[in-house]
Amino acid sequence: MGSNLEQHEQELRRGTVVLACLLMLRTPEYGYQLLEQLQGAGIEVDANTLYPLLRRLEKQGFLSSEWNTDEARPRKYYVTSPEGHVAAGSLSSEWSALNDSLVALMERNTS
Amino acid sequence: MTTLTQRYVHAAVAGIPEEQRDDVADELNASVADAIDDLVSSGLTPEEAELQALNDLGDPAVLSERFGGRPRHLIGPAYFPQYSQLLRTLLLVVVPIVAAASLLAQALAGSSPVDAVLTVIGIGFQLGVQIAFWVTLVFALLERSHTPVPSAAWSPDDLPEITDRRVGLGETVFGICALTVLIWAILWQRDHWLVTLGGAEVPVLNADVWSPWLTVLLMVLLASIVLEIVTYRVGHWTVGLAAVNTVLNVAFLGIVMWLWAAERLLTPGVADLVPGGLLTPLVWIVVGITVFDAVEGWWQALRR
Numbered sequence: 001m002g003s004n005l006e007q008h009e010q011e012l013r014r015g016t017v018v019l020a021c022l023l024m025l026r027t028p029e030y031g032y033q034l035l036e037q038l039q040g041a042g043i044e045v046d047a048n049t050l051y052p053l054l055r056r057l058e059k060q061g062f063l064s065s066e067w068n069t070d071e072a073r074p075r076k077y078y079v080t081s082p083e084g085h086v087a088a089g090s091l092s093s094e095w096s097a098l099n100d101s102l103v104a105l106m107e108r109n110t111s
Numbered sequence: 112m113t114t115l116t117q118r119y120v121h122a123a124v125a126g127i128p129e130e131q132r133d134d135v136a137d138e139l140n141a142s143v144a145d146a147i148d149d150l151v152s153s154g155l156t157p158e159e160a161e162l163q164a165l166n167d168l169g170d171p172a173v174l175s176e177r178f179g180g181r182p183r184h185l186i187g188p189a190y191f192p193q194y195s196q197l198l199r200t201l202l203l204v205v206v207p208i209v210a211a212a213s214l215l216a217q218a219l220a221g222s223s224p225v226d227a228v229l230t231v232i233g234i235g236f237q238l239g240v241q242i243a244f245w246v247t248l249v250f251a252l253l254e255r256s257h258t259p260v261p262s263a264a265w266s267p268d269d270l271p272e273i274t275d276r277r278v279g280l281g282e283t284v285f286g287i288c289a290l291t292v293l294i295w296a297i298l299w300q301r302d303h304w305l306v307t308l309g310g311a312e313v314p315v316l317n318a319d320v321w322s323p324w325l326t327v328l329l330m331v332l333l334a335s336i337v338l339e340i341v342t343y344r345v346g347h348w349t350v351g352l353a354a355v356n357t358v359l360n361v362a363f364l365g366i367v368m369w370l371w372a373a374e375r376l377l378t379p380g381v382a383d384l385v386p387g388g389l390l391t392p393l394v395w396i397v398v399g400i401t402v403f404d405a406v407e408g409w410w411q412a413l414r415r
Contacts, residue, residue, distance in 0.1 A: 031138060032145035048169045051142060052177035055135070067137075073145075076138045 017045050017053065019095060022080050022088035025063060030075040054078055062087050115161055116143050122171035126181030135178055143168070186250045194250045201242050207284050210235045214288065223303065224296040277347040277411065286339045294332045297325065306381055313378045320375050324366055331362045348411035356408040364401045368394075 020043045024034060031051055038045055057063045062084035066077050080088065120143070124136045143164050150160035168174060176183050186194050213234050217227035297316065305312040316325065338359060342352050370376035371394060382390060 030145075031142045032149075036149075046169070047142070047146070047167060048174045048177065051139065052174065052179075055131075055178065073141055074137065075141050075145075076134075 013044060016095070017043065017049070018057065019088060019091040020045075021050075021053065021057065022062060022084050022091070025078050025080045025084070028066075028077040028079040030068075030077050034078070057084070115165060116140065116147075119143070119165050119168070119171055123168075123174045124178070125171075126175050127178050131179075182254055184254075185247070186254055190250050190254055194246070198243060198246050201246065202239055203281070205242065206235050206239050207280070209238055211284070211288070214291070218295060224292050224299055227295075228292055274346070278342050278345075280343070283339055283343040287336055290332050290336050290339070294329055297329060297332075306378070306384060308378070308380045308384075313381070315377060315381055317370075317375055317378045320370060324370060328363065328366050331359055331366070335359050335363075348408055350412050353405075353408035353412040357405045360401045360405040364398060367397065 017038075020038055020041070021034065024037055024041070029037065031054060032047075034054075035045070035047055035050055038050070054063065054065075058065050058078065062081060063078045064081045065079075068075050068077050120136050120139050123139060124132045127135055143161075146164035146167065147157065147160045150163050151157055155163060172183060175181065210231050214227060214231050217230060222230075300316055301314050301318070301321070304315050306315060335356075338352065338355055342348060345352065367376065374382075
């Protein structure tokens, strides 16, 4: 029972991670930093989900990446590409529409 | 001495396409190091921090799969429909055909029915295992080569017809094979399954009743084969077919039991060679199978 609910919650969150990444990476960040930032912003995501997701989004052209070797520890920085910005806009309106619909449903059921 | 992190990264990038492997490994190393630094600054020892960081990342095989490495299943959902379809078709078509062909070949070569049946079972089993192995191997390799699936779009036209077929090809083929082997065994024992009795070589079944009773028995068995084919063509048991089936079964059992009761079925003296108490259960098994077959026909016919 509890684990079923947990699974539904995870599924709800899963789709939002992509949008959160695209929005957050309007300024370049590296993997661990992004993980911390997302968690700080209240977006729960596991490292073993986020790191592969970044590569997938890069492969799809929504992110671009660059190795920064200036510091002692070389890190791969990701940033939202122009295509990613367009995708973020469209996903954002989708999210707003969904949110409006669900809020309307919630209100109808309580009144 | 390799560190836990090195071992973890090595495991996590295994199976990732060659050209990305180093890049993923470098990034993962940096990410783990960042996590360790963070945990150390929050008060853990470096050893505890490393364990914690790797624990947080979880099973490297899962991570590897998410990075596009080796899938953690043999055949995934993309290929499974084609895989199971092909495997089922091959097993249901090729194995019966080859089994029937090799049974025929054995018959023409004049080998004993027992040897033939054992050989056919062996061939069928080996062929089935081989087909299953090679088909599975090919699909498992396709799964791992990231080949796109050539699947046609589904349309309602693809829906299979609902047929009234209740009698499957499998049970028909099995029935015909069993009857054929029985006929063949009766014919074959006459000249080949000889027992030395009092200095003379005699067949097991009494040669004195060959005409007419064993001949009639063979006719009944031949008619049973025809009945199997007709039942398959009709597709289901009807009252008429069940009645004919019962007549044939009663005729078969009647002849066998009557000869048996009159101690004329086996060549006189042969029964004494069999260890005591072995023949009676054998007769009851024959009775059981025959009665079951007759009743099953009615059951299938009346259930509709």
